[in-house]
Amino acid sequence: MAGTSALAAKTEPAERVPASGRVSDPRRASWPVLLVFLAPALVVYLGLTAYPAVRTIYDSLFTIEGAERSYVGLANYRDLLGDETFWIAVRNTFVWAFVAPILDVATGLLLALALYAGVPFARFLRVAWFTPVLLSYVVVAILWMWIYNYDWGVVNEGLRAAGLGTLARSWLGDPNTALAALIVTHAWKWAGFNMVVCLAAIHALPSEVLEAAELDNCGWAAKLRHVIVPMLRPTLLNLYVLAFIGKMKVFDLVWIMTGGGPLWATETVSTYVYKRAFNWNTFDLGYPSAIATVWFGVVCAAVIVLNRIFKTRDRLEY
Amino acid sequence: MRRAGTGIAALFGRSLIAAGAAAAAEPVQITMWSNWPDEPAKKEWVAARVRDFEAANRQCAVKLSFIPKADIYTQAKSAVRTGQAPDVFYLEPDQPEFLAGGFLEPLDGHVDLAKLEDWAKPAWTSKGKVYGLPVEAYTVELYYNKDLVKKVGVEVPPSFQLTQSGFADLVRKGAAAGITPVSQGVGDRPFPGGLLLFESLLRKLGTEDYGKLLNGTLSFKDPRVLEVMTWFKGLVEAGAYPKSFATLKLGESHYYFYQKPGALTFPDPSWFTGRAFASPESGGMPADFPLGIMQFPAMDQGQCPSCKTLAVAGSFVMYARGKNKACAGALLDSMATIGNGDKWVEQVSLQTGLKSDPAKINSSHAAYFAELNARNKGATYFFGTPLMYYRSKCAETYTQVMNNAFPAGLIGVNEAADKMDSACRKGS
Numbered sequence: 001m002a003g004t005s006a007l008a009a010k011t012e013p014a015e016r017v018p019a020s021g022r023v024s025d026p027r028r029a030s031w032p033v034l035l036v037f038l039a040p041a042l043v044v045y046l047g048l049t050a051y052p053a054v055r056t057i058y059d060s061l062f063t064i065e066g067a068e069r070s071y072v073g074l075a076n077y078r079d080l081l082g083d084e085t086f087w088i089a090v091r092n093t094f095v096w097a098f099v100a101p102i103l104d105v106a107t108g109l110l111l112a113l114a115l116y117a118g119v120p121f122a123r124f125l126r127v128a129w130f131t132p133v134l135l136s137y138v139v140v141a142i143l144w145m146w147i148y149n150y151d152w153g154v155v156n157e158g159l160r161a162a163g164l165g166t167l168a169r170s171w172l173g174d175p176n177t178a179l180a181a182l183i184v185t186h187a188w189k190w191a192g193f194n195m196v197v198c199l200a201a202i203h204a205l206p207s208e209v210l211e212a213a214e215l216d217n218c219g220w221a222a223k224l225r226h227v228i229v230p231m232l233r234p235t236l237l238n239l240y241v242l243a244f245i246g247k248m249k250v251f252d253l254v255w256i257m258t259g260g261g262p263l264w265a266t267e268t269v270s271t272y273v274y275k276r277a278f279n280w281n282t283f284d285l286g287y288p289s290a291i292a293t294v295w296f297g298v299v300c301a302a303v304i305v306l307n308r309i310f311k312t313r314d315r316l317e318y
Numbered sequence: 319m320r321r322a323g324t325g326i327a328a329l330f331g332r333s334l335i336a337a338g339a340a341a342a343a344e345p346v347q348i349t350m351w352s353n354w355p356d357e358p359a360k361k362e363w364v365a366a367r368v369r370d371f372e373a374a375n376r377q378c379a380v381k382l383s384f385i386p387k388a389d390i391y392t393q394a395k396s397a398v399r400t401g402q403a404p405d406v407f408y409l410e411p412d413q414p415e416f417l418a419g420g421f422l423e424p425l426d427g428h429v430d431l432a433k434l435e436d437w438a439k440p441a442w443t444s445k446g447k448v449y450g451l452p453v454e455a456y457t458v459e460l461y462y463n464k465d466l467v468k469k470v471g472v473e474v475p476p477s478f479q480l481t482q483s484g485f486a487d488l489v490r491k492g493a494a495a496g497i498t499p500v501s502q503g504v505g506d507r508p509f510p511g512g513l514l515l516f517e518s519l520l521r522k523l524g525t526e527d528y529g530k531l532l533n534g535t536l537s538f539k540d541p542r543v544l545e546v547m548t549w550f551k552g553l554v555e556a557g558a559y560p561k562s563f564a565t566l567k568l569g570e571s572h573y574y575f576y577q578k579p580g581a582l583t584f585p586d587p588s589w590f591t592g593r594a595f596a597s598p599e600s601g602g603m604p605a606d607f608p609l610g611i612m613q614f615p616a617m618d619q620g621q622c623p624s625c626k627t628l629a630v631a632g633s634f635v636m637y638a639r640g641k642n643k644a645c646a647g648a649l650l651d652s653m654a655t656i657g658n659g660d661k662w663v664e665q666v667s668l669q670t671g672l673k674s675d676p677a678k679i680n681s682s683h684a685a686y687f688a689e690l691n692a693r694n695k696g697a698t699y700f701f702g703t704p705l706m707y708y709r710s711k712c713a714e715t716y717t718q719v720m721n722n723a724f725p726a727g728l729i730g731v732n733e734a735a736d737k738m739d740s741a742c743r744k745g746s
Contacts, residue, residue, distance in 0.1 A: 174564075
């Protein structure tokens with residue numbers, strides 16, 4: 001009994017209404033319970049995302065040679081300002097990130113419209129167009145290196161067959177065409193993804209609006225321009241921003257197909273970071289960490305700016 | 319009760335002894351990463367050395383993996399920092415950062431260094447200690463297709479060395495006949511595109527000034543250098559290289575030379591044999607291929623027509639923080655014998671930094687080896703390739719400019735020289 005009364009005495013204050021007047025929600029889990037559920041995700045996030053990010057920023061203030069590290073402050077960042085190759089990589093990455101998503105989204109939208117319009121073999125084409133999304137970058141890169149091969153690639157063979165042999169060239173070996181060739185390859189891989197998203201969005205459009213347009217004798221082109229595309233705008237912008245973020249980090253395809261060459265024409269910030277970290281006869285991770293830190297800031301800033309621009313009229317979700 | 323307790327104790331004791339005996343019999347396992355997964359002769363040589371070692375040293379077991387070179391470097395760079403690198407791994411002297419970072423164990427206390435060729439030791443020597451077992455050595459050679467060269471109307475002289483203009487004539491005649499004069503591609507390697515140019519520069523400048531060029535104390539704007547580069551640019555414009563030069567991989571350039579479509583010449587280090595002497599079904603050279611070896615062309619007023627690059631390539635090193643150094647050292651010591659040097663030369667048909675006894679070498683490619691020796695007779699060697707001298711930005715510029723853009727005809731002589739000077743010239 002004594003124990004019971006002691007327990008009652010202990011629990012009594014908890015049952016009182018707080019001075020603030022708020023009543024505690026019995027459905028609300030206590031902190032220990034919350035922690036039990038949050039801990040696994042938190043541990044993974046802290047260990048695999050937060051710590052590496054913070055450590056990268058910290059390392060950027062050092063020069064690391066073998067097991068020794070020496071503090072250099074902002075020297076790595078100062079060196080970065082005068083690093084010609086870094087600025088070439090920045091230019092290439094920006095070109096890729098701002099221009100290529102337009103190609104990606106436009107191609108995806110066109111394919112989706114073709115399916116929506118009921119082209120022959122639509123079921124087959126839907127699968128065929130989506131298949132590249134399922135392929136790894138390695139497979140895609142090798143496939144397109146064959147396609148671009150000077151001697152027997154499909155592109156040059158096609159040109160020769162069409163009597164345009166003078167246009168045949170080493171697409172990946174020419175600084176004037178290498179970046180464009182990679183962008184086309186990337187667009188080919190991701191067009192299917194954009195197509196599926198656009199197709200779902202088109203099917204979700206309110207049918208009464210489309211029917212009203214048809215009743216008003218609105219032609220296919222006018223309906224597309226004045227009804228479908230404006231209504232798809234939030235989806236298209238979401239796809240653009242998603243593609244933009246992906247392309248700011250592009251690495252695999254470039255590394256396999258050109259290694260950043262020729263003459264740094266396809267060097268991206270990611271390939272340059274990798275080269276500086278692993279291909280420069282040095283163990284120094286300080287300078288590559290500085291590049292990675294700067295680029296992390298640039299990507300975040302660019303996404304915020306794009307959000308601001310697009311957010312005025314459309315809500316972005318990604 | 320007491321008897322039962324004694325019995326249990328005895329059983330426990332016997333189990334402990336048995337476990338102890340098992341532990342004593344358990345060999346120490348070391349890990350070894352080797353390059354050459356796609357070169358059967360070298361792969362078999364390494365595997366055989368490991369088998370021999372394990373048979374003679376029951377207390378050691380070797381977990382041997384064959385991994386492409388680039389992957390070894392990338393993985394090892396992470397692994398050495400975290401203490402997880404293999405006990406023994408493949409390395410070449412153009413990766414000096416492992417030595418500079420203190421990650422390599424000196425072999426002096428583990429390997430009988432008298433079994434290594436004296437000329438090969440400097441490639442791995444630092445502060446008086448030797449850090450690598452120089453298994454693979456090579457010279458840079460100019461292979462050619464005897465029949466095709468004859469077919470385009472060029473006679474290789476008895477010295478096996480064309481003049482500067484003679485080689486340009488060969489290129490022009492090959493291009494006119496629709497035969498690629500020089501099989502070469504830089505799709506997956508940072509050096510092949512520079513072979514012809516830099517071997518020509520060596521012959522023009524001689525070892526001393528060529529060394530200065532590679533050390534960054536001689537400018538690429540030196541008139542002699544510009545003269546050779548201008549001559550080389552003429553070859554490029556005459557169509558010396560395949561149109562697919564930028565994307566053609568090393569293995570493909572082999573196939574291009576001796577299978578399809580065929581080419582007149584193929585500048586390549588003498589490790590050429592690793593791929594060429596594989597079976598034709600595996601992409602090797604056909605048995606009846608009319609292979610010849612000529613000298614790189616003699617430059618006009620060249621300081622050293624007989625000069626040639628000699629270098630150490632595939633080597634094995636020990637990880638300084640390895641936990642099983644006794645077994646790792648014993649493995650490397652067991653590889654460094656004259657008999658193993660002989661086997662390397664016999665099987666791989668390639669030079670080695672291990673001592674060997676030419677009298678005992680019995681190779682199925684004896685004719686090839688005789689020709690290789692003949693082309694090296696009286697040669698003045700320069701030790702090391704450009705990438706063994708160039709570092710960081712300079713190495714990257716060499717890869718992009720001299721290996722790729724310049725031989726691909728993408729940039730001119732002065733632009734190439736400017737880029738090299740700004741990246742490599744000391745004090746620039």
